[in-house]
Amino acid sequence: MATPQMLLPFIGKTVVDMAEKWVTMADPASGEVEIDVSEWFQIVTEDAITRTAFGRSYEDGKAVFKLQTQLMAFASEAFRKVFIPGYRFLPTKKNTSSWKLDKEIRKNLVTLIGRRQEATDDERLQGCAKDLLGLMINASSNGGRRRQPVSPISVNDIVEECKTFFFAGKQTTSNLLTWTTVVLAMHPEWQERARQEVLEVCGAHDIPCREQLAKLKTVSMILNETLRLYPPAVATVRRAKSNVVLGGYHIPRDTELLIPIMAVHHDARLWGPDATQFNPARFADGVARAAKHPTAFIPFGLGARMCIGQNLALLEAKLTVAIILQRFEFRLSPKYVHAPTVLMLLHPQYGAPVIFRSRSSSQTPDHHL
Numbered sequence: 001m002a003t004p005q006m007l008l009p010f011i012g013k014t015v016v017d018m019a020e021k022w023v024t025m026a027d028p029a030s031g032e033v034e035i036d037v038s039e040w041f042q043i044v045t046e047d048a049i050t051r052t053a054f055g056r057s058y059e060d061g062k063a064v065f066k067l068q069t070q071l072m073a074f075a076s077e078a079f080r081k082v083f084i085p086g087y088r089f090l091p092t093k094k095n096t097s098s099w100k101l102d103k104e105i106r107k108n109l110v111t112l113i114g115r116r117q118e119a120t121d122d123e124r125l126q127g128c129a130k131d132l133l134g135l136m137i138n139a140s141s142n143g144g145r146r147r148q149p150v151s152p153i154s155v156n157d158i159v160e161e162c163k164t165f166f167f168a169g170k171q172t173t174s175n176l177l178t179w180t181t182v183v184l185a186m187h188p189e190w191q192e193r194a195r196q197e198v199l200e201v202c203g204a205h206d207i208p209c210r211e212q213l214a215k216l217k218t219v220s221m222i223l224n225e226t227l228r229l230y231p232p233a234v235a236t237v238r239r240a241k242s243n244v245v246l247g248g249y250h251i252p253r254d255t256e257l258l259i260p261i262m263a264v265h266h267d268a269r270l271w272g273p274d275a276t277q278f279n280p281a282r283f284a285d286g287v288a289r290a291a292k293h294p295t296a297f298i299p300f301g302l303g304a305r306m307c308i309g310q311n312l313a314l315l316e317a318k319l320t321v322a323i324i325l326q327r328f329e330f331r332l333s334p335k336y337v338h339a340p341t342v343l344m345l346l347h348p349q350y351g352a353p354v355i356f357r358s359r360s361s362s363q364t365p366d367h368h369l
């Protein structure tokens, strides 16, 4: 399968292309450009998740995910409105458009799956499928051949999994990147510390490789502290499988429990009196020692249903942050208003305008010699 490491050069290229576009957009007099990073980072994360899910059918996958972006826009609009039971079944203009989009996504995916199913035997001869879609198609036809029969995945399941991956993988990671850029713009001392680390380990120009990314300890600490203060998923849910006593409370079987990730991350009893402050140094001795309880840090959930995209998300975020630090110095735009708000995920309510200055434009020619 295409592992996160294998995707690195592709993701790196997408980030470098984005950075180069920012440079061309800069004001020639000041050398600066204002970018709403919350919009731009979605290009990077959409590309990464499309490659993971569709790999060799990248172009077809891109078309499907474009439709899904439109569908998500409808969903987040509905999320902002007052919930009226049954409203989603009414044939309003927006609902009708959503249903149409959903149908089109399904149709495109079913066609793509059909085409890939025909090619699956060749793929098996060459090794195994190189992307998530290939793995699912294999699982849908391999089930009966195993000694322990498992129920094969249906085409419908594959369609739903593709949709889940897109939602779970795109916005979450772009939110992490957005908040990381915002906090680094707010804390120039940490921005500079991280940049020095990146320049020392990866140099000033090349796309960092996996081994180099593994050495970026300060960048990891910053990403963790950002995930602590601004966890993209503010909560997760569990259903009690049996009657249980939790923290002195009797929880009857089948009760749904909300795990308030954000509240746990901001709890001064766990994190100390500076719980609401940005202090990446608390992660200097690793995640398990950052708080008074080893599992107080849960941006990706915990247990059997923990996020399966954690490694991909962190690698993608590290790579993107490293490439940006190599190329730019940045600060918050005066237009930025700090207003984290929950719209399914934790967003900056008024966007995240950040002013970037290319480092090569601020260096004297001597630096290049």
Ligand code: HEM
Pocket: 049, 052, 164, 165, 168, 169, 170, 172, 173, 176, 231, 232, 233, 235, 236, 237, 298, 299, 300, 301, 302, 303, 304, 305, 306, 307, 308, 309, 310, 312, 313
């Ligand atoms: C910074 C980025 C991300 C964050 C903060 C995040 C967070 C989470 C959280 C909190 C959960 C629920 C875990 C639980 O209830 O214990 C989850 C589940 C999940 N995530 Fe992520 N995620 C991120 C990126 C990704 C990516 C890149 C992918 C896809 C490659 C992905 C795919 C999934 C899937 C499929 C699940 C459901 C797992 C299951 O139910 O077994 N996530 N994620």
